[in-house]
Amino acid sequence: MKNKIKDIAIDSATAPLVKALISASVQTERVVYNNALGLDADILYADCSLPRPVMLYIHGGGWVQGTNHLRDPYCSRFAAAGFFVMNINYGLVPDIRHPEQLRNIFQAINFLYVNAEKYGLNITEFILCGDSAGAHLAAMAAAVTVNKELYDKFNIVFYQKDSFFIKCAVLICGVLDMGSALKCGFKNIQEYIAAYTGYDINTLMGADFNADAELRWINPCTLINKDFPPCLVISGEADLLSLSSLIFYEKLKAENIKAGLCYAMGEDSRHCYPLFDITENGKKAKQAVFEFLTEALGREINEQI
Numbered sequence: 001m002k003n004k005i006k007d008i009a010i011d012s013a014t015a016p017l018v019k020a021l022i023s024a025s026v027q028t029e030r031v032v033y034n035n036a037l038g039l040d041a042d043i044l045y046a047d048c049s050l051p052r053p054v055m056l057y058i059h060g061g062g063w064v065q066g067t068n069h070l071r072d073p074y075c076s077r078f079a080a081a082g083f084f085v086m087n088i089n090y091g092l093v094p095d096i097r098h099p100e101q102l103r104n105i106f107q108a109i110n111f112l113y114v115n116a117e118k119y120g121l122n123i124t125e126f127i128l129c130g131d132s133a134g135a136h137l138a139a140m141a142a143a144v145t146v147n148k149e150l151y152d153k154f155n156i157v158f159y160q161k162d163s164f165f166i167k168c169a170v171l172i173c174g175v176l177d178m179g180s181a182l183k184c185g186f187k188n189i190q191e192y193i194a195a196y197t198g199y200d201i202n203t204l205m206g207a208d209f210n211a212d213a214e215l216r217w218i219n220p221c222t223l224i225n226k227d228f229p230p231c232l233v234i235s236g237e238a239d240l241l242s243l244s245s246l247i248f249y250e251k252l253k254a255e256n257i258k259a260g261l262c263y264a265m266g267e268d269s270r271h272c273y274p275l276f277d278i279t280e281n282g283k284k285a286k287q288a289v290f291e292f293l294t295e296a297l298g299r300e301i302n303e304q305i
Contacts (some may be wrong), residue, residue, distance in 0.1 A: 021073035044079035050120035060132025062192035099154035135174025139220035176248035230258035236269025262288040
């Protein structure tokens with residue numbers, strides 16, 4: 001089923017503003033990576049030395065709404081710096097249920113493999129990035145690559161699974177620990193998680209996501225192991241979901257995973273504040289991402305103005 005919510009999420013009045021905010025040096029294209037569901041992505045890139053490192057971006061919206069197009073301005077900052085960015089749409093609840101969203105992500109990754117030569121891509125330098133529910137999906141996709149039994153459990157068909165790995169992940173204000181997220185007071189979060197998981201709210205509120213035989217498989221925090229990729233976790237004190245990010249970060253550190261934390265203070269540290277990179281906290285978060293990517297890739301990655 002074609003994603004109707006995505007189709008109406010950006011109108012003719014909004015589109016010119018979004019386009020105006022995209023970095024001037026960046027080219028954009030729309031591609032379809034799943035014909036059956038009509039799932040598309042915006043790809044963003046600039047003229048640069050080849051092969052390009054790859055960033056896959058996953059938008060938020062509580063798994064039930066949202067569109068990739070509104071993330072294009074943010075993604076363009078990384079495209080201008082030399083990344084090939086694939087900013088995807090994915091199947092939304094309730095039309096599409098977990099774990100189909102994870103299958104969508106690996107279908108997008110497969111698109112990148114198929115088109116690596118066409119676009120001059122270096123798949124060995126692969127970064128996952130997402131915000132809010134998209135950060136949950138990014139962390140889950142990373143977890144699949146280091147818990148390979150999940151490919152079969154989630155019926156993910158991905159022929160490169162034995163050789164593919166995530167270089168690092170950038171997780172912005174994510175739903176990374178389901179148990180704490182359910183109790184954080186974020187608007188509609190209980191309904192969102194219930195819709196995504198297929199469990200009723202009463203069952204979820206009484207669940208131990210670390211111990212439950214099934215729920216543990218949809219909780220990124222539970223799936224961290226010694227092979228998890230390096231992560232930059234971004235949150236802020238005004239984000240009601242911040243405890244979820246902090247718990248995830250501490251679990252990474254406990255497993256000796258290379259991890260960074262960018263934690264903002266003040267009123268402009270609200271949910272997904274890094275996407276608004278004109279604020280002081282937004283600017284600091286963006287700089288933290290570039291510094292993290294520089295360390296992860298072992299070479300200087302700078303924002304291009």
